[in-house]
Every structure is written in structure tokens, then in C-alpha cells.
Amino acid sequence: MKIQPLGDRVVIKPLAEESKTKSGIIIPDTAKEKSQKGKVVAVGKGKYDDGKLNPLTVKLGDTVLYKEYGGDEFKLDGEEVIILKEEDILAILE
């Protein structure tokens, strides 16, 4: 089953939070409540602004930091995913 988010929406699979990742990123307790890491599993085609389509910046497979609130959770093929708007994605981790 494929999922196609609408407009500027993105589907994200949350990554397990570790106290310390291999690359050295530690997400502190307070931040755990506000932002999370995840993998992009589906992206919308973009949003029309003034008659022009603005494509999204994030791509399939990107690891992103996102705001937890603002998204809707559901299960896709047994795994929990989150649908949110790209404006709720803070940064891409490369």
C-alpha cells in the first residue's frame, strides 16, 4: 500500500531516540518533548502559492528533526508514522 500526502504534507517514520547516537548527537530531556528525529517515507507534491507550485525541500529517505505537535499519527503497514506539514520540519541531518 502506497500513501501520497497532499500539498506540503510529509509522512515521517519516527526514529528511536537514543541518549547518545553514534554521530554524537544527544537530545536532552526538555527537547525530547518538543522535537524528534525521523525518516521521510513520503512527500507531497508541494503547495501552490500565487499560481505557482513550490516543491518541497525534503526528499524520500532524509533524516529530519521535526516538531512533535502539529502532526497526525497513524499506522502504515503495521508501523507508526506521522503526517505533518513541511513547515513543522526544522532541519535535515546529513
Add this chain to the structure above:
Amino acid sequence: MKIQPLGDRVVIKPLAEESKTKSGIIIPDTAKEKSQKGKVVAVGKGKYDDGKLNPLTVKLGDTVLYKEYGGDEFKLDGEEVIILKEEDILAILE
């Protein structure tokens, strides 16, 4: 009787929620309150933005995931349907 939603509105027939669908999608309890699955039974012609018509993305027959609140419920030919704006549709399930 035919129904023609105005602008960027869409008419949706809710699909019965199963704990586990054939395709493997499970909608958890908390999500059940926020998003739902349905079939598109009528679509508006789009919304004018800056003098140009932006047609809708969803098409007749699409299975969609939508936010429950924000729509108006009524009965069409004996079946319950929901009228909502396309921006309240999260994704198309293919």
C-alpha cells in the same frame, strides 16, 4: 440526486474502520479521534487564487485519510457523508 460541492470542498463517504485492514494498515485508538478514512464521492471545481483557478488534487473514487473535525455531516440518499475542504484531507491511499 447529484451534489456539487463549492470551491475547494469535497464530499466523502466514511469507510468503516477495522482494527486491521487487509493491506496491513492499523489505525490506533488515539488516531481514531483525529483522522479517518473515506471514499471521495464528489469534488468541487477548485478555488480561485489571485484570479487563477487552482483545481483540486483528489479525484472521484480516491480513498483518503482526513481530519474528522472541520467537516459538516449530512445524509445523501440514505448514506452518511461529510463535506470538508481539501486542506483537511491529509493523504491519498493508493
Add this chain to the structure above:
Amino acid sequence: MKIQPLGDRVVIKPLAEESKTKSGIIIPDTAKEKSQKGKVVAVGKGKYDDGKLNPLTVKLGDTVLYKEYGGDEFKLDGEEVIILKEEDILAILE
């Protein structure tokens, strides 16, 4: 006496709600508080957006489904009518 609504406003004559119409539409109790059926008796000339006139979609004689709140009620030639903006009209019933 003629009434000419301004801009994107529409004058609607409410239709009596029946528990079951001939065409099979039943408006449930909860929906009765949120949307209603009516006949369009006068339409505005449209609204200017960015210097261009966007004409209205509904036409004289259309049977429409509209949101009850948001309109102003008054009597025209002894019959109760409602003036509302087209954005508060949900759909045209054909």
C-alpha cells in the same frame, strides 16, 4: 421590490426540512443545527480579488446546502430570507 446583495453575498429562501425527502436525502438531527437547505433568490455580482472580479458560482434558483450561522435573517415581501456570503454555501444540490 428587488434586492441586490453586495459583493459575494447571496440571498437564500430556506426550504422546509423534512425528515425524508422524495430524493432520499435525510438530514440527521445533529446536522440540522449546522447546515440547511434553501433556494437562491438573489446573488451578488462577485468580489474583487487583486483588481479582478471573481463572479459567484451559485445561480438564481439553485438549491443549496448552507451553514446556518454567519448569515443575517430578514423578511422580504412577507417571506423569511437569509443573506450570507457564498463561502458559507457548502454545495449545490442538482
Add this chain to the structure above:
Amino acid sequence: MKIQPLGDRVVIKPLAEESKTKSGIIIPDTAKEKSQKGKVVAVGKGKYDDGKLNPLTVKLGDTVLYKEYGGDEFKLDGEEVIILKEEDILAILE
């Protein structure tokens, strides 16, 4: 003394409300609190939108239906008038 309202503002002289007018219009009690009839005695030159002037639709002498709240009352040559924006005028009665 002449009064020149600014932008999209209009000066209106309220008409006495009768329970039943000659033309058959009756304004019910509940509506009396929300809309009123009046005569246009001065109109602004319009509002600039995106560098273009949008002239007003109502003209001197028009009988209009308007929302009571939103306007400022004062006396002109001994008679009570109301200054409001054209968007608070619902319809022209012809």
C-alpha cells in the same frame, strides 16, 4: 456643510423601521438588532488594493440594508447619520 468619507467608508441616514412597509418588507424583531435600512448620503472614493483603486458599489441615494454594529454614529446638520465601511452593507433595495 459637506462630509467626505475616507476610503471604503459610507455615510448612511437610518430610515425609520416600520412593522410593515408599503412594499411588503417586514423586518422581524430578532433581525432588528442585527440589520437596518438606511439611505446613502455620502460615499468614499474607494480603497486601494494592490495599487489599484476599487470604487464602491453603492451610490448616493441608494436604500441599503446594513449591519448595525461596526459603524460610528454622529449628527450631521441636526440629523443622526452612521459612518461604516461598505463591507458592512448587506444589500441594495431597489
Add this chain to the structure above:
Amino acid sequence: MKIQPLGDRVVIKPLAEESKTKSGIIIPDTAKEKSQKGKVVAVGKGKYDDGKLNPLTVKLGDTVLYKEYGGDEFKLDGEEVIILKEEDILAILE
């Protein structure tokens, strides 16, 4: 000392309110709290909208009707003046 208001701001010297002016205008008690008469003593150069400068409509010396709230009062050369935006000026009295 000269004062140059910024953008769409205007400096106004309030006129003493009389119960009845020579020209016949009477400002009732309730209106006294919401609108006032004054003389324009300085005008801003206008506001940029979409890269174009929209000059103000009121001119030096105009007698205007304005909303009392929304402005900032201070004293210029010993006389009380008010700085407000042109949108808070209701009409020019000629």
C-alpha cells in the same frame, strides 16, 4: 520644531467640541466617546503596498472626524496633538 509622522501616520490637533456648531453639526454624547473632530497639522508620506507608495488622502489643514482610541497623545509646542494612522480617520468635513 517640525514633526514628520512616518508612513501612513497623521498628526491631528483636536478641536474643542461644542454642543452645536455654526454649520449645524451636533455630536451627541455617545458619539463623543467614539469619534472626534480635529485639524490635520502634519501628514506622513504614505505607506508602501506591493512596492508602490500609496500617498495619504488627508491634507494639511483638513478638518477631520477621527476615532479617539488608536492614537498616541503628546504635546507639540505646548499644544496637545494626537498621532494616528489614516485608517482611523473616518471623514473629511468640508
Add this chain to the structure above:
Amino acid sequence: MKIQPLGDRVVIKPLAEESKTKSGIIIPDTAKEKSQKGKVVAVGKGKYDDGKLNPLTVKLGDTVLYKEYGGDEFKLDGEEVIILKEEDILAILE
């Protein structure tokens, strides 16, 4: 040390308020809480609107009247300054 405010922000050094200045300006008690006089010590390069840069109106050295709230206070080289947006500056005193 130099400070370069961003966009439409301006850095202002507050001027001591006197009950009566040489030029005759008196700032009354009530106004003292809402507006203040200061000297412009740094200006931003302007704000982009619709892809065009709108430069600021105030210049280095201007004496301005500004709204007290809305700005952020800090100390620059031992002297208290305020950073605010140009829209919170009411007028230039010449």
C-alpha cells in the same frame, strides 16, 4: 563594536525626558507611558516585500518619537539602547 540590526529593525538611544524642552515640547504624564523620544544609532537595511527591498525611512542621528513597548532593551558600550521595528516609530522630530 558595531551593531547591525536586521531587516526593518532600528537601534535607538533613549533621550532623557524633560518636563519642558527648549523647543517647547512637553510630554504629558499619560503619554510618558506610551511614547518616548530617542536618537537613532543604527538602522537595518530594510524588509523584503514581494521580492523588492523597502529601505527604512529613519536615518542615523534622527530624533524620533517611538512606542515604548515592542522593543528589546540591552546595553551597548555601557549605554542602554532599544531595538525595535520601524513600524513602532511614530514620527521624526526635525
Add this chain to the structure above:
Amino acid sequence: MKIQPLGDRVVIKPLAEESKTKSGIIIPDTAKEKSQKGKVVAVGKGKYDDGKLNPLTVKLGDTVLYKEYGGDEFKLDGEEVIILKEEDILAILE
């Protein structure tokens, strides 16, 4: 590990606040709660406005004054950083 903030977002490494810096800047107690100094460690590519990309003003390595609230904190390679939008940056200190 590299971090690429999205749109008009900026990643900032807070600088330790001293009561008096070498250059003479003293940040008073009240301001300490509202604005802070930091070093820019990553910048977004800008935000689309009306189909055109507006690049950011701040550059890698800039020392900036920013509003504390409005940003999301997390740890990058063991050091605390903040992600915020450029509009929450008040000024560049040179």
C-alpha cells in the same frame, strides 16, 4: 554530522553571557530573559515569497543577538544549539 536547517531557519550556538564583555557590552538582568548572544553555525537556504527565494541575511560565523523564546533547543555533537527563524534574530554584532 552536518545539519541543514529548512527555509528561513538558523542554527545558533549560544555564547556564555558575561556581566561585562571586553568590548564593553553589558546585558542587563531584565534583557537576559528576552535576548541572548550566539554564534551562527548553520543557515537555511531562505524562504519563498511569491515564487521568489529570499536568501537569509545572517552568515556562518556571525555573532548575533536573538530572542530566546521561539526557538527549539537540542544538542549537536555534544554542544547545545538552538534552531530559530531569522525573524527572531535582532541584530548582527560586528
